[in-house]
Amino acid sequence: MSNRKYNKDHEWVTVEGDIGTVGISDHAQEQLGDVVYVEVPDPGKAVEQGGEVATIESVKAASEIYSPVSGEVTEGNAALGDEPGLVNSDPYGQGWFYKIKLSNAGELDGLMDEAAYQSFLESLD
Amino acid sequence: MAAPETDIQHTPLHALHVELGGRMVPFAGYDMPVQYPSGILKEHNHTREAAGLFDVSHMGQVRLRGSGAAxxxxxxxxxxxxxxxxxxxxxxxxxxxAGGILDDLMITNAGDHLFVVVNAACKDQDIAHVRAHLGGDVALEVLDDRALLALQGPQAGVVMARLAPATTQLFFMTGAAIEIDGVGCFVTRSGYTGEDGFEISVPAARAESLARRLLAEPEVAPIGLGARDSLRLEAGLCLYGHDIDATTTPLEASLAWALSKSRRAAGARPGGYPGAEVIFEQFATGVARRRVGLKPTGRAPVREGTALVDATGRAIGQVTSGGFGPSVGGPIAMGYVETALAKAGTEIQAMLRGKPQPVTVTKMPFVAQRYYRG
Known part of the structure; x- marks a missing residue:
């Protein structure tokens, strides 16, 4: 899990080859509370870094998901349609949102690694 | 109407909320728990299955005394x-x-006085409004030295019976002065969840010990404002400032049932309250819009403020409360639509993030009420 990178909107991305997998952090799911609905993007959708790409609804409110990287969506996590609670129970595993073919791998260098993200979280308190 | 954050107030249970891990948020000028560590879904379900304890001390409690109070x-x-x-x-x-609603409230005839509970956000305005209309023979006392706890759920009755056997004499929409754990309380059998339950007015100084006593019972868990909202929405109950306000009339709000026969045009004491002519007229000729239940077909919650349109895309109303109903297992909402489209079963659409989503006008409550009627 050492290659998981985060943006300041609490999304994460892990990369294998040129395919990234995106989700939200444990901190984010905890802040949102029980997730009841996730709208994941369709394959083929072109996404800019920082652009709105998905919607997540908790019992409290709706939030937008901002893509940590640019590229083209290759798959949305269909399992979240039936079981949105996976975002809470397994945010870094089965609770992933979408896979994306990276168009600019250099963007990863601008994201935070695990240690940097943890210090970022501490700075929020 | 919320007070500035610098003036934020604490209820007598504030320290207990923090100790229990409550996530505190400003609400109607008070720092209140939106949820505890178990989370809104579990708190909601616990209330439907066992008994939930709510701090509703932010609400206004008022006593009216004197022969002319009623x-x-x-x-x-x-x-x-x-x-x-x-x-x-x-x-x-x-x-x-204009026939609009300034607030909704509960009135109990406590024998030698009327016990009145009003909404937190409206209480100062309500109290001024009542004071301005009292005769010299009526005394208004604001009970700001009392907390208000709600114990709600199918096991609330057995818990209360254990602590105060006299509460078994109460049924839905009744109240009495009852001693609990040696403390003089005023208890009503009512609430805001659709479940059997009680609201307990207790001296502020004894509120925390009573709350701890209730939480020590195996059936009872603390419940925050988040679950309070999903529970009342499933029960089809209005939230003031959202589903009803000064621009909505009781008939538009589908609250005609709350207007006593004796105060209607053909009643024994017709009118004599603000907006009576408007309300009589609406009884006679109908209203242009009505509050209805809304059931989205998909899984996406439809939130407050969402526009409602008909099959042709014409605007026909707006959602006033909406979210996920844990006991329903899907999204639920309420809102106002044109009267011609207010019939249960009517298919309309909600504009969700720019896309129309099918929604069915639905009878409320969404979850059967389980009040204890003796």
């Missing part, structure tokens, strides 16, 4: 207060001259 209150609400029997409780609405 008559004085009747001048402000389209509800029968004069003939409200001792021990009985009734839902009421303060109306304005």
């Amino acid at each position: 008559e004085a209150l009747e001048r402000l609400v389209p509800v029968d207060v004069v003939e409200l029997e001792p021990g009985k409780q009734r839902y009421a609405l303060f109306t304005n001259p």
